[in-house]
Amino acid sequence: MNLRERKKRRTRDALLRAALELFATRGYEETTVDDIAAAVDVSQRTFFRYFAGKEETAFFVPRLAETLVVEALRTRPPDEVPLEALRRAVLESWDAINEAVVELVPIELHLRVYRVIESTPALLAAHLRRSAELEEQLAGIIAEREGLDVDADPRPRIVVALFGGVIRVTERLWSTGGDLTLDGMRELTTTYLDQVGPALAGNWRAEQSP
Amino acid sequence: MNLRERKKRRTRDALLRAALELFATRGYEETTVDDIAAAVDVSQRTFFRYFAGKEETAFFVPRLAETLVVEALRTRPPDEVPLEALRRAVLESWDAINEAVVELVPIELHLRVYRVIESTPALLAAHLRRSAELEEQLAGIIAEREGLDVDADPRPRIVVALFGGVIRVTERLWSTGGDLTLDGMRELTTTYLDQVGPALAGNWRAEQSP
């Protein structure tokens, strides 16, 4: 990698970190693109040559994570049942995610940004849309594993939708809760996934009384 | 309702219809607020006095629908099991929705706008965020019906998340498919909801072979 490319990567990383740092401290809406550019001492125009928009900086790390989850699902043993494959793919990709993220951004900063995403309407909306796209991908992989046509058989999209729903509920709880560790997330996720059966089961009240 | 109020409602309705008409024909991104204001012959500033933003016009009808669904769930007989209550609330509120919408906007226009929402990234994102908020409300109602604390017991949020996932998959299929009738939607929804059990069931492949 020659000087030119090294310089480019340095500028991009600097912009990324400056942006996330500002988002985490000052808030997303309160940070202007000019602020970010100024923090790295480049022109605003240059910022837009590295990122398609302010939003893209906020989702740089999540995008990485998604890639790894997709990859993890693709390499799951084909004998696993769909829900099981999804569960394990997610749970086991977190270590890889963690590793990849640290290269780019202090993990603690990412966590703070994650809370900003969940609490900023514009970012939450973008996050949900991205999740929907991820789910579409995952459904495709599941269908392939099972030898099905995604458009003919509704089950792949349904499981993934169910799974995604649980993940999102979990994410929100985790991001607003106190325990911001990886293991905390893992634990929450397994607990919640185990609730899918009971939640669908007919009468909750009947189960409560002995 | 005096002249002043009548005039206001007329302006708002005109803006709303003009906006939706433009979105449906020209596309959302391609229509500017100035276009909408010009179509009704008011200033751009006036548009923003009636709607918080361009987006709000696109979601005016969906907002109405959401209100009616929430209401429908609230009046469901308390002996129904959660998933059943949700299903019936949604299926049975469509008539009421249909009725309320026609007052405001030709139903055919609404359907065209709905497709624009699903196919415009910015609007899809907003739509998903609104859905998440709706789900939070529904979870609260379910918890109340069952005498539970939403934050202590995960099941209300889980069922609603599952349910919402299925609805969204259905919506997308419906909006891109050919049959844009109410009954088509109803039928698709019931079919898909009936797939939740099978989709969660362990081994799809085993079930396929006799």
Added chain:
DNA sequence: AGGCTAATGACAGCCACTGACAATTGACAA
């Protein structure tokens, strides 16, 4: 060293949206 190409900055402009102030128009009492 010098020409080539990619990266950057400076500038102008579009669009969504907001605050401020003045002009207009309906409401209501005298």
Added chain:
DNA sequence: TTGTCAATTGTCAGTGGCTGTCATTAGCCT
């Protein structure tokens, strides 16, 4: 009916995100 008050609207100016254009700079390669 008219005059006053309050609500509605238009105009203007400004901010922030984002894009196109063009000249300048800086690394690359022979």
